[in-house]
Amino acid sequence: MLGLDFSFISLDVIDKFVLGGLVFSVKLTIIATLGGILLGTLLALMRLSGKKVLMVPATFYVNGMRSIPLVMVILWFFLLIPTLIGRNIGAELSAIITFVAFEAAYFSEIMRAGIQSIPRGQVHAGQAMGMTYSQNMRLVVLPQAFRNMLPVLFTQTIILFQDTSLVYAIGAYDLLKGVTLSGKLYGRPEEAYVMAAVIYFAICFALSWLVKRLQVKIAIVR
């Protein structure tokens, strides 16, 4: 087909190269999503707190992260972490830390929009019930904000999954790296790139289709 030969792909190749890489890519995506949402929500709360001590550093962090290419952030962390803690932690762990820190900035923008989309009356209602600030946030505002932002959060996760391929820059063993390695080993690098594209496409396309369904479902309930 088109001068390409995919006959090297076997269960053995998939088991040895593809699955191992895929597991790390998925692990990285999940940890970065959960950690990013947690940190991002904190950053969003800091930016909306109205206290300058909290607002200024949070704004600086978010805008700073958002104005640097992800590849540069990955390189920065890979260079700085060993110098700061005095020992090598490996490309994989470095990638995980980088992605949590980086994605927090993007998730915080999403959460900020989500929190701001909650009508003021909800906050006032909480206050009228005698709730403290943290009760109000935890029981009234954040649950609704999460719900409103769910489709956007998932879309960001799909983008995040695609971006995990950039750990290529520091040589971490992810899906792309595993597939490329198998291609090099069997002398079929071009075919391996096509295989990687097909796998990424299948996963991302299926996920974005699910997000679309979710969006419809949430829209009806609301």
Place this chain on the structure above:
Amino acid sequence: MLDAWRWTLAVAGCSWVVAVLIGALMGTLRTLPTSPWLVRLANVWVELFRNIPLLVQIFLWYFVVPKIFPAFQLVPGFVLVVFALGFFTSARIAEQVRAGIQALPKGQRYAGMAMGFTTAQTYRYVILPMAFRIILPPLTSESMNLLKNSSVAFAVSIAELTMFAMQAQEETSRGVEVYLAVTVLYAISAFAVNRVFSWIERRVRIPGFIVAGGTGGGH
């Protein structure tokens, strides 16, 4: 390093032209009222280029396309990367253009029809000028994304800023200084893009027409 900066700007600039032209075309096709096949074609385009990581797309253009079509072996790597980055971004811009056109009240389209315009004329004189103004804010952030994404070209040895940073960090022991300088150059470039767009936005603003800002995601 300024040479590397020029490469970054060249990659980003050329890709931007490709991305905006194709993105506008595909986004418009997706809203055509009477051509379901063109709509489908454009939808496939968007899904295809949006669901494969940029890095993989760059590898496809750089390694796979020249193998399948030997004519591409004569095309310089720079051009291939511009195609990759341009097409990748065009899918995102097409999505914004579609959303922008669909955000317009239906009355705009009917007004064009009532004037006796053909579909092409309606788009040219009524819909696109308005949609263009609506999508300016998301287009701004997408253009900044494009600039940042040009860093992925390091993977196929385009001598742009990130490539320079990686090489200089390995060859000298002054990694932090090199990274800092490169990071600042990226930030300056992104800020410049931002300023240019807000200038355009001010110039083309129609008084009394309030544009709802889009929520920018991605990167």
